[in-house]
Amino acid sequence: MSQSYVVIDGREELVEVTVLGDGKRQVTVDGKVYEVDTGGERAGVSAGARGASLLVDGRQFEVFAHRVKTSAGTRSYALTVNGVDHRASVTDPLSHLAQESDAGAGSARVEAYMPGRVVALLVAEGDTVELGQGVLVLEAMKMENEIAAEAAGVVQHFFVELGQAVEGGDPLFEVVPPESST
Amino acid sequence: MKAAFTPEQHNSKNPQAMTSFKKVLIANRGEIAVRVLRTLRELDIQSAVVFSEPDRDSLAVRLADEAYCVGPAPSAESYLRGDSIVELAVSIEADAIHPGYGFLSENSGFARQCRTAGVVFIGPSPQAIDAMGLKIESRRLMIDAQVPVVPGGTEPLADAAAAVAAANEIGYPVMLKASAGGGGKGMRLVEDEAEVESAFRAAQSEAGASFGNAAVYVEKYIALPRHVEIQVLGDSHGNVISLGERECSLQRRHQKVIEEAPSIAVDRALRHRMGDAAVKAAKAVAYEGAGTVEFLLAKSGEFYFLEMNTRLQVEHPVTELVTGVDLVEQQLRVAQGQAIDTDLFNGEPHGHAVEARLYAEDPFKGFAPSPGIIKALRWPQGPGVRNDAGVEALSEVSIHYDPMLAKLIVWGADRAQALRRLKRALAEMRIEGVKTTAPLFQALLEDKDFLAGDLDIGMLDRKLEAGELKDPAAQESESAADALDRDIGFIAAALANLEGSHGVERSAPVGSGDSARHRWRVVSRREGVGGSIS
Secondary structure (H helix, E strand, O other), X not given: XXXXXXXXXXXXXXXXXXXXXXXXXEEEEOXXXXXXXXXXXXXXXXXXXXXXXXXXOOEEEEEEEEEEEXXXXXXXXXXXXXXXXXEEEEEOHHHHXXXXXXXXXXXXXXXXXXOEEEEEEOOOOOOEEOOOOEEEEEEEOOEEEEEEOOOOEEEEXXXXXXXXXXXXXXXXXXXXXXXXXX | OOOOOOHHHHOOOOOOOOOOOXXXXXXXXXXXXXXXXXXXXXXXXXXXXXXXXXXXXXHHHHHOOEEEEEEOOOHHHOOOOHHHHHHHHHHOOOOEEEOOOOOOOOOHHHHHHHHHHOOEEOOOOHHHHHHHHOHHHHHHHHHHOOOOEOOEXXXXXXXXXXXXXXXXXXXXXXXXXXXXXXXXXXXXEEOOHHHHHHHHHHHHHHHXXXXXXXXXXXXXXXOOOEEEEEEEXXXXXXXXXEEEEEEEEEEEOOEEEEEEEOOOOOOHHHHHHHHHHHHHHHHHOOOOEEEEEEEEEOOOOOEEEEEEEOOOOOOHHHHHHHHOOOHXXXXXXXXXOOOOOOOOOOOOOOOEEEEEEEEOEEOOOOOEEOOEEOOEEEOOOOOOEEEEEOOOOOOEEOOOOOOEEEXXXXXXXXXXXXXXXXXXXXXXXXXXXXXXXXXXXXXXOOOHHHHHOOOOOOHXXXXXXXXXXXXXXXXXXXXXXXXXXXXXXXHHHHHHHHHHHHOOOOOOOOOOOHHHHHHHHHHHOOOOOOOOOO
């Protein structure tokens, strides 16, 4: 059995996977047990141009997962389930433990979603921001894109300076919820 | 259930083979180059395309009989190099050049260069392009031709005082517009006399900066109009016909997003009147080929000439699906001097067609561009579905050009069926590796005003501003019916991760490596995201 912590859209779950053979997996999410048919050993969730078809109790889900980033025990995936896009990050239990003691739980780090240049910082470190409030402006492909906080809280840290060029996936800033900022 | 119309069924009156064009050069890229190639192949005409260095491996190149590199990525050094493209046409003995839309399609200088070199420009005369290119000039022409225009001036305003006097005479609210304008630049809405002076100065300086021409005129402001346009075809024998209307009110910042034919706001009588007006407009400039006369349609049912686009439009397929006419074929016939069949269209559209423009943009992140490599691709198929795409699996979506990937076009016996098919087609479609505007269309297909056809040109901007259109990804996790719906993403992510850590990931996703990202970074520092289109 292998365990990992999966975060999608702000929800975190411990997920356990047991390989049953013949392409079948037993997967436990939040205490619920599912038997998943991945379509045989040759099919792969993360591989190839066709994605995977998962069968769970007869229900069919078409899934694409492309790894977009790896850092310190966490892998990020662009995940599509039946055509709907999500961002998922998967962390092994040891790294998860290390990260929890490291940073305040629930901090929301925002990354550049495309290469560009930081042309304005709209707030300062230590400022309190609302969910959705603009924090900095990234110029990419001749367009200015306001990058907003993905959680309400205090801007703990800027990873970038004014004028700095960034690549897609680079961390921009971190927002920590008020109760855990001290 | 009726099958979608095909050009073969409807347009069988002109079966004679075309013989005079042996080879046509396409001076464009992406989906429109592919679209033109298809008709050339059907007509047994050799096709040649131009391409820029990064487009070497594009779908258009792969489908063409001949392909020639005309320069590096920036459009100004490749697709806009009219002189070298004409030279190329001469050297490869092409009989004609099809300019597509955007790029050189409405460049009268290019049309003249073609003529001088003895190559047919597939489009109207340079004079017609020029006459319709300037707003004030075309307004005057339309007034003379008795085509209704928005009440207002026909001369550039000399100064702020003249603007005040003109606005007072027309009555508020009024619109100040740049004569050379387009895309909303140099436009100002003025509610009362006190605002005229400052709005005039702002419009003038914006017009000067954007178009190198500071001329501004004033028009009555039409509240919440629809954008309804008429497809026309003219020939060198003086015939001009209307092929009915397209409803293009669904726009974001003056860029069309979804187009339909017919418009639910247009009945048989209005279609006839608008068609007549469009034919008069085209005849006023002796129009040859396929063109589009754009009108604002007020709630009152009155309509006003907006402008004429002297080229094939992005949204031409919806007209093709409800008339059975292949517009590119008609362009080619006219360009060879043939007369158009004036009975090509019987006046009434057959069924209903809807086009959704798929852009590589993230609609719920402020329409941020999403360049990259398409890692997986499934176009929808089945009854009533047409894809006009410029990309395929593993194509790279470059930052250099307009980010339109494809047009998804559906046909149904009526609007409701067409919209059901669009929804079904979107559910079937998969585009992995880049974000697209598909989720916006899914959101619109849940919107009651859109479903009711209650459209105006500001509707989409208002709904986006008000956050009325919801990202289906966000919707799903909130409304998931049962535990499995909420958990399936976690299952998939954990399984994918397990494969990765055991090394069973057989082929690393193409382009996920640093090299691709690095390339974008390099080009993003260069100049020129060119090739903007209608």
